Amino acid sequence: MMKSRIPEILNIEKPIVQGPMSWLTNGEFVAAVSEAGGLGILGPNAGQTEATSSPIETAERMRTEIKKVKALTNKPFATTLIVSFDMTFTGPIIDVVIEEKVPVVLINGVLDEDLFKKLKDHHIKIIFRPMTPTMADAQAAEKMGSDIYVATGFDEGGTVPDRVIGTFSIVPMIADAVQIPVMAAGGIGDVRGVRAAFALGAEGVFVGSVLIPTKENPAAENVKQYIVDSSAEDLLLFRTTPSYYRSLPGKLAYELKSMHDDMRTSDEIAKHMQGGRNMKIGMLDGDTETGFVSVGTGITPIKSIRTVKEVIDDLMQDFYKEKRN
Numbered sequence: 001m002m003k004s005r006i007p008e009i010l011n012i013e014k015p016i017v018q019g020p021m022s023w024l025t026n027g028e029f030v031a032a033v034s035e036a037g038g039l040g041i042l043g044p045n046a047g048q049t050e051a052t053s054s055p056i057e058t059a060e061r062m063r064t065e066i067k068k069v070k071a072l073t074n075k076p077f078a079t080t081l082i083v084s085f086d087m088t089f090t091g092p093i094i095d096v097v098i099e100e101k102v103p104v105v106l107i108n109g110v111l112d113e114d115l116f117k118k119l120k121d122h123h124i125k126i127i128f129r130p131m132t133p134t135m136a137d138a139q140a141a142e143k144m145g146s147d148i149y150v151a152t153g154f155d156e157g158g159t160v161p162d163r164v165i166g167t168f169s170i171v172p173m174i175a176d177a178v179q180i181p182v183m184a185a186g187g188i189g190d191v192r193g194v195r196a197a198f199a200l201g202a203e204g205v206f207v208g209s210v211l212i213p214t215k216e217n218p219a220a221e222n223v224k225q226y227i228v229d230s231s232a233e234d235l236l237l238f239r240t241t242p243s244y245y246r247s248l249p250g251k252l253a254y255e256l257k258s259m260h261d262d263m264r265t266s267d268e269i270a271k272h273m274q275g276g277r278n279m280k281i282g283m284l285d286g287d288t289e290t291g292f293v294s295v296g297t298g299i300t301p302i303k304s305i306r307t308v309k310e311v312i313d314d315l316m317q318d319f320y321k322e323k324r325n
Contacts, residue, residue, distance in 0.1 A: 027068025220286025
């Protein structure tokens with residue numbers, strides 16, 4: 001029996017939140033997640049095919065995607081705020097979020113008391129997800145007014161935490177440290193992962209990789225099939241800035257792994273990796289040799305390209321049972 005405060009807090013049906021996944025979201029995909037009962041989140045490059053260096057244009061692009069979601073669903077969704085000590089890009093997006101009355105934000109990054117207060121003053125729910133979760137950080141987020149905290153383990157795709165603590169070790173540690181609901185992130189590929197997360201104290205799951213090989217996701221079709229045809233044994237792990245990354249095999253991924261094995265510095269590897277640019281080339285454009293395909297260790301159970309609803313129905317099957325009883 002899965003019990004969770006998260007559906008009531010976020011006004012959603014099921015305690016599942018879709019990760020922002022950089023380039024791999026758009027209005028249509030996010031709306032599909034929300035329509036299926038979860039919380040869809042517009043990533044930092046939602047709906048885009050090219051980056052922009054303009055903070056204002058970045059914010060207006062986000063406004064366009066927000067309006068697309070609203071046109072497709074009346075259910076709650078969220079927008080990502082990547083918070084750093086330099087608020088150049090974050091500030092204009094916050095203004096758009098408030099103007100468009102987005103009900104929930106995902107804060108990726110540092111804790112900022114002024115930002116939390118501004119969002120709470122506008123009755124916006126906050127999901128806080130740092131790159132590396134710690135007990136002290138979780139307690140600080142709770143004190144500042146975070147509604148939900150995401151405990152991310154080393155199993156995740158994208159930029160992994162800089163402490164090598166697996167998802168099913170970090171979840172109970174964080175859940176015991178705070179009173180607010182904790183979501184588990186990293187390595188969850190089927191309902192068994194959901195059950196394990198709940199058994200360890202999580203009240204929901206925060207998933208990304210499992211939702212990439214779906215019909216609605218904007219990832220390239222060959223990338224979706226590549227994920228379906230692969231397992232965690234295929235993944236290459238390499239050190240970079242700020243910590244580690246992993247990728248399915250490809251020319252660039254092998255080069256990065258070789259640099260890691262040759263003890264090249266993290267900065268050297270990061271320079272060759274070219275982060276977001278080559279993730280976009282690999283996963284959105286489908287050039288898995290020039291770019292890279294970053295996914296988490298939970299890909300092994302993924303056996304087909306499904307709809308978003310089919311994935312969420314599968315992951316949340318026990319929650320349905322609780323609701324029916």
